[in-house]
Amino acid sequence: MPIKLEHMSHVYQKDSPFQADALEDIDFTIEDGEMLALIGHTGSGKSTLAQHLNGLLSPTSGRVLVDGEDINEKGANRRALRQRVGLLFQYAEYQLFEETVYKDIAFGPRNQGLTGDALDARVREAFARVHLPQEALEKSPFELSGGQMRRVALAGVVAMQPSVLVLDEPIAGLDPRGRDELMQVIDELHRGGVTIVLISHNMDDVARIATRVAVLDKGRLAMLGTPREVFARGDELARMGLDVPQTFQLCRALREGGLDVPDCLTHEELADAICRALGKEEAHA
DSSP: OOEEEEEEEEEETTTSTTOEEEEEEEEEEEOTTOEEEEEESTTSSHHHHHHHTTTSSOOSEEEEEETTEETTSTTOOHHHHHHHEEEEOTTGGGGOOSSSHHHHHHHHHHHTTOOHHHHHHHHHHHHHHTTOOGGGGGSOGGGSOHHHHHHHHHHHHHTTOOSEEEEESTTTTOOHHHHHHHHHHHHHHHHTTOEEEEEOSOHHHHHHHOSEEEEEETTEEEEEEOHHHHHTTHHHHHHTTOOOOHHHHHHHHHHHTTOOOOOOSSHHHHHHHHHHHHHHHHHHO
16 A cells, blocks of 8 residues: 655645745655655654654645545545554653553544454454563553553554554654564564554664665655665765764774775674675685
8 A cells, every 4th residue: 555745745834924844845655565764853844744644734735645545635534544544653652541551452443333352352463463461451551661651552553453554753762672672563563564654763773674764854855765775875864964873883984994894784784794804804814
């Protein structure tokens, strides 16, 4: 279920003294089944773009097509769209409100009309996908850790069985363990066939799991490519206030020190590259 953004722009408070151009001429397609990372400096338009993907915002100009359908056309079924394109806001645990984890996860499917065994199965399936301890299901979500609460909020979106999942800074504010656990869940959802749009400031995560990276700068699409293609343009990213992954930084330092290693996306790839480079040096010694 691809999402096509056709020359999309968004202006806040248009034709007022407070007019602000948030997005300008965004034109690309989010392909079915990919893991697209959306990166950019604070204020670059990432969250605004994310809210267009399931119709929370409408473009000032241009179109958003989901599976070929203009979602902002008169008569478009927004409710059905939001079941297909799920959105998890930043600090999503603030959206939890029910007495138990079970009831919170059940809220969306119940509004879809599910009841009885069908509802129970949907809740338990979504709960299982976020890897929380079984006893948490009947607890208040507010008794859980911050990372666990974030996963409950994610389970509530997953329970709607969306084809596309848009995640706005899902690991913001979490400790290292909470970040790792949540990123594992996101990776598993993607491997299970869900298209993921991930807004993130963590370039190491982006390098490790993204299939493509879109870079926003002052509301415009500045770059679009694979993680290797995008992070190879480190000087341009730096001018936008963005870093490259630690592995890229280390590879550059090694090359400056005389060790011939290519840019690497993951620690495993870097370790292999160092071993190969050292082996070549020994062979020429």
